[in-house]
Amino acid sequence: QVQLVESGGGSVxxxxxxxxxxxxxxxxxxxxxxxxxxQAPGKEREFxxxxxxxxxxxGYADSVKGxxxxxxxxxxxxxxxxxxxxKPEDTAVYxxxxxxxxxxxxxxxxxxxxxxxxxxxxxxx
Numbered sequence: 001q002v003q004l005v006e007s008g009g010g011s012v013x014x015x016x017x018x019x020x021x022x023x024x025x026x027x028x029x030x031x032x033x034x035x036x037x038x039q040a041p042g043k044e045r046e047f048x049x050x051x052x053x054x055x056x057x058x059g060y061a062d063s064v065k066g067x068x069x070x071x072x073x074x075x076x077x078x079x080x081x082x083x084x085x086x087k088p089e090d091t092a093v094y095x096x097x098x099x100x101x102x103x104x105x106x107x108x109x110x111x112x113x114x115x116x117x118x119x120x121x122x123x124x125x
Contacts, residue, residue, distance in 0.1 A: 002026050002098045002114040009119030012086055020081040022096030022116055029077040033099050035112055036081045038092035049081060050105040059105035086123045093118040
């Protein structure tokens with residue numbers, strides 16, 4: 001089992017930046033692909049970004065490409081989401097997730113088995 005705890009959310013003005021962190025329990029963090037998802041009020045949870053266990057492959061939703069960067073530090077059991085040029089439409093609860101390691105990143109909710117509790121990101125115009 002993997003336990004995930006997100007941090008780094010908050011309120012920011014449009015154009016600003018935030019860095020989310022997700023700390024994972026356990027000694028086998030590098031054996032999990034990691035993903036970030038988000039859910040806005042009244043909307044379904046959607047994919048944001050993902051990274052393979054080694055960090056060698058990443059994937060992004062079109063809506064965040066060029067603005068968000070996912071990375072991981074396996075020595076610290078942590079995955080990050082650097083969010084730049086934030087827009088009001090980025091407002092959501094952001095969740096990190098862990099899934100079995102694969103050769104390519106998985107972009108769907110079904111690909112992940114463990115989820116954090118989420119952290120709120122609010123972007124004002």
